[in-house]
Amino acid sequence: MNFSRLLKTTSALTSRWLCSGRFQSTSAAAQKLVDVSVDSKTGVSIVSLNRKPVNSLSLELFKEFCGVMDDLESEKVRGMILKSSCDNVFSSGLDITELYPHPDEDRFHAFWLWFQETWIKLYGSSFPTVAFINGHAPAGGCVLAISCEYRIMLPYYKIGLNEAPVGIVAPDWVVNSLKSVLASRKAEQLLTSGRLLDTQEAFDIGLIDKIVNNEEEALARSEEFFSTFDNVPKLARALTKQQVRKNEISKLIKNRSNDAKLFLNHILRPETQKIIGSYFKSLKDRKK
């Protein structure tokens, strides 16, 4: 099966979950969780995550984001910049309330499939993608950033995959996304320590590509990146990118339901619930 068909294909079970209207947000029409605008100078689409206060990633946000990615694919956009509308936070990662306390199993299954779907669409997009990391990007926030092709970050924020210290093991498609950006040894160090790096450290190890001081500079640096493809036929570029990324994506597509089950079993373990519970409490207590 060719890769474009594989991208559209998913197991019957997965399709049932992704296509079902369950877990529809009642306020979806009232509040947009993902905004899209077009930079009139460059024709590039700017996609802003807009789930205040910290862009924690919920099932509803993933669904909306996937819809936006489908639109951008069919419009054959020149490129996309992913950023945040929240002050100081790009994304705080998965919404912990989707994981704790003791999530509803059906909702969690759907949540995880939509997280996978988001990664598949972003990591496998045909058009060039830039993450403008205009705030902290821990855990799932970092996953979104490393799924893009190029990363531009404002100074003095933190980025990384901090799962290990809270007793959670990142799935292999997350690990492999990191290994597509960093050498294996660096990726292992970052994952096993769970350390969050500041902007300068992230630049020094190659986790991000450019440091900028403001949005104007970010747009200029993004444009430099997009213009490197101006003389490359779109289809050839897209197929080449997918050729590089297809093994990881195919592996997940064939294993989606199992990946969701594994993660659900892990999340539901009393020890895991306890660790996430105390982590969440410490997050809340910080401000007291």
Ligand SMILES: CCCCC/C=C\C/C=C\C/C=C/C(=O)SCCNC(=O)CCNC(=O)[C@H](O)C(C)(C)COP(=O)(O)OP(=O)(O)OC[C@H]1O[C@@H](n2cnc3c(N)ncnc32)[C@H](O)[C@@H]1OP(=O)(O)O
């Ligand atoms: C901990 C479980 C790990 C599970 C790992 C699972 C899978 C591995 C595979 C995939 C990778 C993805 C994993 C994840 O993404 S798990 C989420 C991990 N996220 C974090 O650890 C970040 C936690 N947040 C912060 O550190 C800070 O909030 C911030 C992003 C640095 C921003 O700080 P700031 O001071 O600006 O804001 P507050 O801390 O006051 O936050 C405001 C408000 O939001 C609540 N909140 C923050 N983050 C989350 C979140 N991820 N989910 C739900 N709620 C969140 C915070 O508690 C505050 O709430 P309040 O009621 O006090 O206003």
